[in-house]
Amino acid sequence: MPxxxxxxxxxxxxxxxxxxxxxxxxxxxxxxxxxxVSSGELAHSGGTTSAQVxxxxxxxxxxxxxxxxxxxxxxxxxxxxxLGLDRAWRLVIxxxxxxxxxxxxxxGFRGRGFEVVGIFDADPNRVGHVLGGVAVWDxxxxxxxxxxxxxxxxxxxxxxxxxxxxxxxxxxxxVHAILDFSTAPLEVPAGVTVRSVDLALELxxxxxALVSR
Amino acid sequence: MPxxxxxxxxxxxxxxxxxxxxxxxxxxxxxxxxxxVSSGELAHSGGTTSAQVxxxxxxxxxxxxxxxxxxxxxxxxxxxxxLGLDRAWRLVIxxxxxxxxxxxxxxGFRGRGFEVVGIFDADPNRVGHVLGGVAVWDxxxxxxxxxxxxxxxxxxxxxxxxxxxxxxxxxxxxVHAILDFSTAPLEVPAGVTVRSVDLALELxxxxxALVSR
Numbered sequence: 001m002p003x004x005x006x007x008x009x010x011x012x013x014x015x016x017x018x019x020x021x022x023x024x025x026x027x028x029x030x031x032x033x034x035x036x037v038s039s040g041e042l043a044h045s046g047g048t049t050s051a052q053v054x055x056x057x058x059x060x061x062x063x064x065x066x067x068x069x070x071x072x073x074x075x076x077x078x079x080x081x082x083l084g085l086d087r088a089w090r091l092v093i094x095x096x097x098x099x100x101x102x103x104x105x106x107x108g109f110r111g112r113g114f115e116v117v118g119i120f121d122a123d124p125n126r127v128g129h130v131l132g133g134v135a136v137w138d139x140x141x142x143x144x145x146x147x148x149x150x151x152x153x154x155x156x157x158x159x160x161x162x163x164x165x166x167x168x169x170x171x172x173x174x175v176h177a178i179l180d181f182s183t184a185p186l187e188v189p190a191g192v193t194v195r196s197v198d199l200a201l202e203l204x205x206x207x208x209a210l211v212s213r
Numbered sequence: 214m215p216x217x218x219x220x221x222x223x224x225x226x227x228x229x230x231x232x233x234x235x236x237x238x239x240x241x242x243x244x245x246x247x248x249x250v251s252s253g254e255l256a257h258s259g260g261t262t263s264a265q266v267x268x269x270x271x272x273x274x275x276x277x278x279x280x281x282x283x284x285x286x287x288x289x290x291x292x293x294x295x296l297g298l299d300r301a302w303r304l305v306i307x308x309x310x311x312x313x314x315x316x317x318x319x320x321g322f323r324g325r326g327f328e329v330v331g332i333f334d335a336d337p338n339r340v341g342h343v344l345g346g347v348a349v350w351d352x353x354x355x356x357x358x359x360x361x362x363x364x365x366x367x368x369x370x371x372x373x374x375x376x377x378x379x380x381x382x383x384x385x386x387x388v389h390a391i392l393d394f395s396t397a398p399l400e401v402p403a404g405v406t407v408r409s410v411d412l413a414l415e416l417x418x419x420x421x422a423l424v425s426r
Contacts, residue, residue, distance in 0.1 A: 009425060085417065102311040103412070105311050113420075152423060176426065183321070206392060209389075213404065
């Protein structure tokens with residue numbers, strides 16, 4: 001277990017999301033050969049204010065030099081550590097339907113340090129197939145395979161009526177983070193974090209914006 | 214244009230998301246034959262407090278009867294109107310790659326009133342194919358086809374480097390709402406609403422949760 005795991009304080013989710021955005025822009029600045037970046041530049045890229053940027057970054061010690069801005073390399077390294085991106089994470093996908101298979105082949109995950117190491121499905125027609133270079137296993141062996149694969153994060157892409165059962169099994173198998181596409185309300189033990197991606201809900205935010213124009 | 218379009222006040226996004234959640238639980242209560250629902254029950258389902266539920270719903274007039282709770286049918290109808298779900302929306306998908314094709318076949322959209330009416334791609338090998346019953350058009354004819362199809366919402370599932378160009382063309386073609394999977398920062402004219410779904414960012418929220426456990 002890397003030393004960084006014990007040393008990161010838990011941050012509120014909206015702040016984590018802003019830090020993720022800052023990191024992307026900082027990496028772009030870094031690729032462009034920029035040694036320092038101002039809070040104003042980060043604020044502009046992230047659609048927020050300089051004051052918000054300075055406040056968000058002040059939580060993690062003093063990086064900025066007044067009048068000089070932030071050291072790009074130092075801040076990139078620190079944000080990667082805070083976000084847990086200074087190590088690789090092992091992902092399993094449960095559900096090899098349309099969404100699950102699209103995610104298995106998603107090139108954006110590996111580039112950020114998330115590697116799909118296993119896929120599970122209940123359908124015998126899918127078991128044994130290979131998606132994005134990874135074999136589909138029978139969901140019956142979920143617990144033992146997850147331990148064997150040393151999976152950190154599970155992507156839940158099963159129908160809503162199966163989601164709770166799988167989530168409970170994932171928790172028992174020692175998975176502490178679930179990215180849930182099922183749209184079902186999940187109850188998980190303390191210590192398991194769930195992030196839900198609900199595409200119909202995102203569309204509802206848009207339809208509200210359209211009717212309130 | 215239905216009368217409801219002009220009469221809905223713009224609500225802050227976190228509230229809209231909670232209203233979407235309340236609506237789902239209310240619909241479940243309605244299917245279960247429940248005529249009234251208390252703010253406490255809605256709060257429990259949505260993982261929030263009764264006070265928050267009452268505050269969120271008080272924006273839209275008085276539905277609750279003290280001691281009796283909310284009239285399920287009335288509140289469902291009102292929330293559907295506020296969220297713009299009392300009408301059908303016409304969706305186009307730009308980008309028929311892995312994510313775009315998975316979305317084209319996503320059964321959850323039509324059930325919420327979002328109908329995919331057109332798909333566009335630049336790859337001649339994809340143009341002319343049929344995904345989820347809808348033909349893939351050449352992106353060259355994007356503007357004219359979008360007008361012809363009377364599309365309300367566009368789903369942007371193109372590579373990041375093409376996203377801004379397509380977003381600009383969508384805005385010009387009269388699309389006022391974009392669900393963006395490209396992860397590129399987009400500049401759109403005033404009056405166009407963009408919702409971004411960034412799966413790697415969701416994973417980063419989870420990896421932070423894992424390192425800060």
